[in-house]
Amino acid sequence: MSPTDPVKDAVVQARRRQILEAAVIQFSEKGFHKTTIKDIARRAGIADGTIYNYFKNKQDLMVAMVIQIAELAPLMTTVQEMATHRSVEDILSMVLHNRLGLMSENLSYARAIFPQVIAQSELRAKFYDEMLKPNMRLVEQMLEHYVQQNAIRTLDSRIATRIVFAIIFGSLFLTMLGDDFAIENRSAFVEGATTFVRAALASMQADSEETAQ
Amino acid sequence: MSPTDPVKDAVVQARRRQILEAAVIQFSEKGFHKTTIKDIARRAGIADGTIYNYFKNKQDLMVAMVIQIAELAPLMTTVQEMATHRSVEDILSMVLHNRLGLMSENLSYARAIFPQVIAQSELRAKFYDEMLKPNMRLVEQMLEHYVQQNAIRTLDSRIATRIVFAIIFGSLFLTMLGDDFAIENRSAFVEGATTFVRAALASMQADSEETAQ
Amino acid sequence: MSPTDPVKDAVVQARRRQILEAAVIQFSEKGFHKTTIKDIARRAGIADGTIYNYFKNKQDLMVAMVIQIAELAPLMTTVQEMATHRSVEDILSMVLHNRLGLMSENLSYARAIFPQVIAQSELRAKFYDEMLKPNMRLVEQMLEHYVQQNAIRTLDSRIATRIVFAIIFGSLFLTMLGDDFAIENRSAFVEGATTFVRAALASMQADSEETAQ
């Protein structure tokens, strides 16, 4: 068996997934610190010690989760595909839809990782560098592109990007804080947010056109 | 000395504040769990045991912080004062300015409490009921008021409210995640967000007027 | 390995016994509260934490001791075996011999548990219900039996029972208080007590016979 035996590799990956799934559930229910390795092992149906064959330590489980979240989120390709064909508004609508959907589908992940991502600078840096920054950069560049084409103006693209991401993470926040309305009317809320962003862009575009005249 | 002796009361309050300040700093730097009672005591310049003369236990420090944050935030009166004199856009601008300012001034508090507020349902409920819900309700009612006056239309006031609060908390989130731009260009960002919201409202209002014709 | 694996079970029982023995010695020497978990662990030759794999907490060690004392004391069967063949005096002699012997052989246990059995109502109830009450009831019923056969009279069997048990526990008490004579002349004392009880019964029986005539 070579060190890259594909069968063994698949087994290892399956085990890692099994453990991570158990950990996500536990962390999201009880928080990182109140969850014990025993809790995770029980839920995964394995022995405590086995976890240490797949993860360096408890903290490493969190790191793996952040990485997995980052990998789970291929905003890039989707956006790039659309970028050539659509208007700014369409792109931003799509981003909002896509991200908000992703987050509510993975609410357990969010509850599991965000407390630690906020609290631990190491994890924070990882999340920012591997997930947030690339995605923001992408949207930013796209907006720059449209600005240069005079399709939109006035608003600094870095600020606009941050407003969009603020709406995304803010929505997640409201959901995590248990706001019933945001939870129960998710699709209406997503529509509303999209309309809102579209309206703002349209308005500002109109303004800039007027100014340009 | 009666149980409500004012001098003693002031001393007690001062001690509580001294301890809470030390705790906020430590929690925001190292997180709730990695901060020990000894850490807090040292930073406050007192003995470990003294903390327990002012707070029931470590968790009680968190609860006190959440309560203090809620008390620190008199959105209500401010909004109500303005509500009679200004336009919707002005009100929302004010809310955004006010809340975003408050949050970045209390970033330590945010870093200290949010990980636990997300992770602990008890704390979450306290934060939601005492801070978030009343403030959202207030903005919601104000929007309802303008809707009835035909000053704005189309957008469900509950959704609009949530978008505004999402922008607020989302911005806080980006800041807590260490987004340099949001931190370094706070005032520009606040301006941008305000402009954005104004533009969206204006646009939607225009739409509704057209529709109404 | 099933949850009732006999080998594992034996190992667990052995560990529990090892820990309990260490605890009994320490408790009897220093008392429950002055004995630390570390003391017990050291004497048992294990780590502090290991104790908690076998006992819920420190108090649980006391409970286990009381239960063990109760199980250690099969007065019942012994008495019942004899009841058909012997006289009252023989039975009571046997009970005295048996109990006094048991107690001085387990003086460490007595010193370990009685302070807590007296002080804690929960433990007191357990000791009374599982050890004292059944044994007293047994003697009581036996005396009732002889009373109905006219073999003895006059004395209320519940009172007689309590006198016998008072002698037993009182002797234990004197021993625990360090009365040298009671300790050094145990067998003479046991003989004396037996003679004493026999004499009392004989005398009262004689009285009742005279009265009956």
Add this chain to the structure above:
Amino acid sequence: MSPTDPVKDAVVQARRRQILEAAVIQFSEKGFHKTTIKDIARRAGIADGTIYNYFKNKQDLMVAMVIQIAELAPLMTTVQEMATHRSVEDILSMVLHNRLGLMSENLSYARAIFPQVIAQSELRAKFYDEMLKPNMRLVEQMLEHYVQQNAIRTLDSRIATRIVFAIIFGSLFLTMLGDDFAIENRSAFVEGATTFVRAALASMQADSEETAQ
């Protein structure tokens, strides 16, 4: 004010009594270790620190209680008064009545001190030397006296003494263990015990007379 100022002395004694009473109640209810100095101070209606003006430390409260119990129990004089006038049986009856009565009247004291008296060798020695030993010695000597007068025989006076005291402490024990019958039928039980001891003595005396003939 001289160091033996009687007024001051009386005040000091009153304070000590006040504190000790509070301590006895608390110790008997919650046990020595679960009772805090604060508990005692509250019940006595004074401040924590004040207790330390009257007692060296918490342990000293126990010592004071044992001394007080010893002083409370003037068996000596009573016995000595009677010794010249009465029979052995009367004396022993009196001793039983007196001691059993004393103990049930001071059940709180018993519950407060015995757990510690058993557990702490220092306290045990004090109790034995100052309370138990003198009283046992007294009864012993009295029995010796009657033995020499041929009023009684056969039974070793040291053993007889211990049986009597075993009955006394054993009764206390049953009471402390919560035996309802012993508690509710105290006087019947005391009568029974007296009858029992009388009967035993009478019987043994008869035996010895027969043997002597």
Add this chain to the structure above:
DNA sequence: TATGAATGAGATTTCATTCAT
């Protein structure tokens, strides 16, 4: 003398991690 806030030593308990089987 009385007070009660401050102290800090010390005990219990938890639990991540290791490692022999």
Add this chain to the structure above:
DNA sequence: CATGAATGAAATCTCATTCAT
């Protein structure tokens, strides 16, 4: 690889005692 008992560091919290007022 899997297991889970053993480990012991570390943290919270209590409370007897002190001492400035």
